[in-house]
Amino acid sequence: MNDKSAIARFCTFCSMVCEGDAERSGSEMASESFCSRRNREHDVLQGMLRSRGRLPDSLEQERSLARANSILENGRDIFVTGRIQSVETARATVKFVERAQGSLDLWDSEAAFDTVQAIQRSGFYGVSLAEARESTTLLIIVGDDSLLEEYPRLPAALSAGRSIPALLLGSWGDESIHAWRQAGFDALVVDCDVQGVPRSLLQASRSATSWPWESQVGDWLQQASFTTVLWSNRNLQVAHGDLWIESMMEWIAKRNSDRRCAALAWRGLDVGFQQACTWLTGFPGRIRYRKGVLEYDPTGCRAKAWLQKEATDRPIVGHRRIRNPVLVWVDDTAGSIPPPVLSSGVPMIVVSPAGLSGTDPKTIGEEIIWLPTRLPGIEVPAEFFRGDQTLMVHGIQGATLAANEPEVGNTPTMVAGDWLRRLVAR
Amino acid sequence: MITKLRGVRIVDGFSAAGGFSAAGGLKTSGGFKMADGVVKSVENADLYMIDGVLSRVLPDGKKIDAEYALPGRTVMAGAIDLHTHIGGGKVNLARLLMPERPRATEPMRADKPWLGPLSCPVPNTWETGRRYLQMGYTACFEPAMLPANARQSHAEMRDTPWLDTGGYVVLGNDRMLLEWLQAGVPQSMITDYVAWMLTAHAACAVKVVNAGGIDAFKFNQRKLDVDEKHLHFGVTPRQILRALAIAIEELQLAHPLHVHCSNLGVAGNIESTLATIDAVEGRRLHVTHAQYHCYGKEGPHGYSSAASALADRVNRTPSLTIDVGQVLFGQTVTLSADTMHQFEHRSLALPRKVIFQDLECQAGCGIVPFRYRESQYVHSLQWSIGLELFLRITDPMRVFLTTDHPNGGPFTGYPHLIRLLMDYDFRMSIFDRLHPDVKSTSPLPSLRREYTLAEIAAMTRMGPARALGLENRGVLSDGAIADVVVYRDESNAESMFCDPEMVFRRGILVYRNGEFLADSVKSTIVAGMADSGRGADWYRSAANRAMWHQRYGYSPDMVMVRGEELTDEGRLIEANRVHRLV
Numbered sequence A: 001m002n003d004k005s006a007i008a009r010f011c012t013f014c015s016m017v018c019e020g021d022a023e024r025s026g027s028e029m030a031s032e033s034f035c036s037r038r039n040r041e042h043d044v045l046q047g048m049l050r051s052r053g054r055l056p057d058s059l060e061q062e063r064s065l066a067r068a069n070s071i072l073e074n075g076r077d078i079f080v081t082g083r084i085q086s087v088e089t090a091r092a093t094v095k096f097v098e099r100a101q102g103s104l105d106l107w108d109s110e111a112a113f114d115t116v117q118a119i120q121r122s123g124f125y126g127v128s129l130a131e132a133r134e135s136t137t138l139l140i141i142v143g144d145d146s147l148l149e150e151y152p153r154l155p156a157a158l159s160a161g162r163s164i165p166a167l168l169l170g171s172w173g174d175e176s177i178h179a180w181r182q183a184g185f186d187a188l189v190v191d192c193d194v195q196g197v198p199r200s201l202l203q204a205s206r207s208a209t210s211w212p213w214e215s216q217v218g219d220w221l222q223q224a225s226f227t228t229v230l231w232s233n234r235n236l237q238v239a240h241g242d243l244w245i246e247s248m249m250e251w252i253a254k255r256n257s258d259r260r261c262a263a264l265a266w267r268g269l270d271v272g273f274q275q276a277c278t279w280l281t282g283f284p285g286r287i288r289y290r291k292g293v294l295e296y297d298p299t300g301c302r303a304k305a306w307l308q309k310e311a312t313d314r315p316i317v318g319h320r321r322i323r324n325p326v327l328v329w330v331d332d333t334a335g336s337i338p339p340p341v342l343s344s345g346v347p348m349i350v351v352s353p354a355g356l357s358g359t360d361p362k363t364i365g366e367e368i369i370w371l372p373t374r375l376p377g378i379e380v381p382a383e384f385f386r387g388d389q390t391l392m393v394h395g396i397q398g399a400t401l402a403a404n405e406p407e408v409g410n411t412p413t414m415v416a417g418d419w420l421r422r423l424v425a426r
Numbered sequence B: 001m002i003t004k005l006r007g008v009r010i011v012d013g014f015s016a017a018g019g020f021s022a023a024g025g026l027k028t029s030g031g032f033k034m035a036d037g038v039v040k041s042v043e044n045a046d047l048y049m050i051d052g053v054l055s056r057v058l059p060d061g062k063k064i065d066a067e068y069a070l071p072g073r074t075v076m077a078g079a080i081d082l083h084t085h086i087g088g089g090k091v092n093l094a095r096l097l098m099p100e101r102p103r104a105t106e107p108m109r110a111d112k113p114w115l116g117p118l119s120c121p122v123p124n125t126w127e128t129g130r131r132y133l134q135m136g137y138t139a140c141f142e143p144a145m146l147p148a149n150a151r152q153s154h155a156e157m158r159d160t161p162w163l164d165t166g167g168y169v170v171l172g173n174d175r176m177l178l179e180w181l182q183a184g185v186p187q188s189m190i191t192d193y194v195a196w197m198l199t200a201h202a203a204c205a206v207k208v209v210n211a212g213g214i215d216a217f218k219f220n221q222r223k224l225d226v227d228e229k230h231l232h233f234g235v236t237p238r239q240i241l242r243a244l245a246i247a248i249e250e251l252q253l254a255h256p257l258h259v260h261c262s263n264l265g266v267a268g269n270i271e272s273t274l275a276t277i278d279a280v281e282g283r284r285l286h287v288t289h290a291q292y293h294c295y296g297k298e299g300p301h302g303y304s305s306a307a308s309a310l311a312d313r314v315n316r317t318p319s320l321t322i323d324v325g326q327v328l329f330g331q332t333v334t335l336s337a338d339t340m341h342q343f344e345h346r347s348l349a350l351p352r353k354v355i356f357q358d359l360e361c362q363a364g365c366g367i368v369p370f371r372y373r374e375s376q377y378v379h380s381l382q383w384s385i386g387l388e389l390f391l392r393i394t395d396p397m398r399v400f401l402t403t404d405h406p407n408g409g410p411f412t413g414y415p416h417l418i419r420l421l422m423d424y425d426f427r428m429s430i431f432d433r434l435h436p437d438v439k440s441t442s443p444l445p446s447l448r449r450e451y452t453l454a455e456i457a458a459m460t461r462m463g464p465a466r467a468l469g470l471e472n473r474g475v476l477s478d479g480a481i482a483d484v485v486v487y488r489d490e491s492n493a494e495s496m497f498c499d500p501e502m503v504f505r506r507g508i509l510v511y512r513n514g515e516f517l518a519d520s521v522k523s524t525i526v527a528g529m530a531d532s533g534r535g536a537d538w539y540r541s542a543a544n545r546a547m548w549h550q551r552y553g554y555s556p557d558m559v560m561v562r563g564e565e566l567t568d569e570g571r572l573i574e575a576n577r578v579h580r581l582v
């Protein structure tokens, strides 16, 4: 341990977790390390601050906690979901779910589980970011412009300062192509349907005559000693993502018999939750506790399916629901709660940095309780995983919130774990 | 808080060569009983735990808070596993790869449900801590902490309850080091860098895995012998091993270079294993999972035991320690940073799925699920080689009990392994089930040695404590940390060691008869260094930081594990002893 007490500063707006200029001191980080998306996110932060409104005072918050606990007390079917990214929140959430004998699945976990299910059926050949940067002699990028909209600094982060052939498969606009070229890649674009990419590659490796693309591509594939295939599971517009990944792995595995090849399957910040949930429970999410026994149900235990069922199929006996479902929404982001969740009518406990003001009361269900938290990585140091799942970082985002703070700025004192530890269920 | 254990039999680690070992010998006031011709134990003794520390006598005027009369029980220090994969990138990937759970038909102990099978070969952190404590283990060390994964390793160990933990940082395939060796920089630069890597990643030792070979595999090299050159950097494993061993000697680390040799699992690899030992030129060395590195090429299958050659070398070389990496039959998952050789074995995966990763210009990982079967020649051979090593190496202070969890089998197989060592007839009853070609050639039946309790204590407590520089662990002498395990004396060693009656952590009773009674304070063990300023010196150099940034795309600050990350919720950091050169 070095005595240097400064906390590493990085951007947590996406899973690139770019680092500011560490040599510079002061509250604002050197901006050249960061991207334009980061500026857009400042609007999201401001929206979050506005949505907090006047923060409930500590007495009101304690009352909310008591109400939350009474809902949980009567709850029979407790489902925890949300956008969990930091290791701390993941840890506290998993412990709560176990205590509550509830179920757990992140919101929007479909893409993550495509990867999980592909791995659990047939494995994976992967490469980390710095390794890909150094070792790659051919980069194959599969996807479309949304990749760089979501992860603007990917080309810069992968650039080793020498010209590397890069094959862009999918549909790429000029801006994206330019970004790759500017980062030093010798980019060749093949406009194609990404769905068929693994099949085409497999076919080509079986016989050169079935090669669908121009010959330059074939030459590159012939010559490359270390091929990295890059995609982002959230930005891949394919049906049956799990099967797509398995086919791609089949090609990569074959290629490794006489040369080197691996995938840089870029993941969102939710990978932090998945990692922590895996070491704490053995499973990456989609778990439930039933009579003290942990069950993993990657196809059945899905937040969206549960919510849909609860919203449409609510048996009422007398005036009481017989199942007493409770949704617990845990959030590590500045974003607001998605409308289908708000309008589901299921009693809800929200543990999040963004408040509920501005949400239309008519669309809100019968009971919704907000327990305000600090935003991890911005208002309080936190631990995140980079999108390649290799690096776990600890620190705080560079820009101080104060620099963008609107009039209503108001910082909660609690982090999600503080509330989750105080939530009790039967 | 003062607790008294009355009338117990104290079994501490003695050197099998006779007499007391260097670190923490037993001081007693009578009551000796010769247990056999070689080692000793103390009968009918009293032991006090005073505010978390052991004492053989009660200071005047002190009041006892709790007293346990334990006649006929055997008491040992908390056991220490110095090589077990319990946290970090590949461990968690192995968990992810194996969601399968054993069918309910697998045998459970109805009388003691807590002794059932592990939920999977790489259990979650909570189950890991629980099952280790239930066997009387109180400190475990993750031996392959990739620098880029160090924070994650520590986070997983933090979430592993009851155990003190530490990690060994993996070096020797990091391109910064390889480039420096290629450039022929002065050793002092390498030593500074090693100091920094230990400091920054809160590691307590240095591990090298297939020196240079993991990186060579990234350049499509499929084999690298000790004197063979890495095709890109032109350096040999011998150069890497020597440079790291010198750095460790200069920093006076308690634990020597912890080496996973070249040619893991390859027939005939005894040659490169002995060459690896030679490469450090007489400096101290720990050879890990040695069973996987002592194969000859003889016999009908071109695969034979070279255990006697390695055991001879260990017996003749006081500066050498090993852990065995015993194979136990059944399902497991093998995981290693050694992508080169794991890749070679990928077709053996059962179930048929594998994970490989090339990681961060530092190393890699290969995960291959595996089922060891008695009917399979090589598996049978591996089982017998591991036991041969245990039985041929005379000093239990230098051979440690491991399965290289989960590689040779999950750690919950340790009590079974202890019985194999203590009970010749039991050993032979399993031997009889092996592949016929192993049965007809193995010298195992002629090795009639049976380990004594004191020898088991030496190889699971005092030996690893000494190898790691944990001065006040692994023994029951005055001043030691009061991590104490109470076993019922049973003729079946497996029953005895899988189910202690009580476990104390720092003097607090945390476990009794299947029930967990309290949490315990946990420590992270980090490296004590003769000159810990050398790591800070490395960090202060702008040139070094710039080189780091260029290599990885981020600054060293990004990966540096800070003290406050290891001390939340009352956790402690302890530095191990500095090794005094004699």
Ligand code: SF4
Pocket: A011, A012, A013, A014, A015, A016, A017, A018, A033, A034, A035, A036, A037, A038, A150, A151, A152, A153, A154
């Ligand atoms: S790429 Fe992502 S992490 Fe990097 S500066 Fe932009 S938003 Fe932040």
Ligand SMILES: [Zn+2]
Pocket: B083, B085, B143, B144, B288, B289, B404, B407
């Ligand atoms: Zn190992």
